[in-house]
Amino acid sequence: MAMNSRQEEERMQRRLESLYREAQGWAATWGLSRLMRDVDLEFSDAMGSALGRCDLRTGLVSLNGVLLLDGNEELLRETLCHELAHIVASVRYGPRIAEHGVEWSEYMARAGFVPRPVIAASLVVGLRP
């Protein structure tokens, strides 16, 4: 049975809340519990093939709207963690470290992900390669 728009909205709200709670867990693991207070999340349908992006100056994390499609749940978690790891690495080590260097990789690993700088578009539901 198809969900009506209100059910769909509530489902989305619950997903975002659980994602946010998980992000707070990673932040605690990284020893930066206040991280999510300084981060804003947005979903955008104008990101081309990029899955995520973060603005280190403003703390805005933009995630590709395709990540909300069924089948992309794990990639949504990984992409959010990927961007947050950039922010934490920059807070801790400054702007001169390599973008996907050892510091960033270490934060991804501590959050339980195999660090991979790039995810092939073919692995993403709804993203044209």
Ligand SMILES: [Zn+2]
């Ligand atoms: Zn990156």
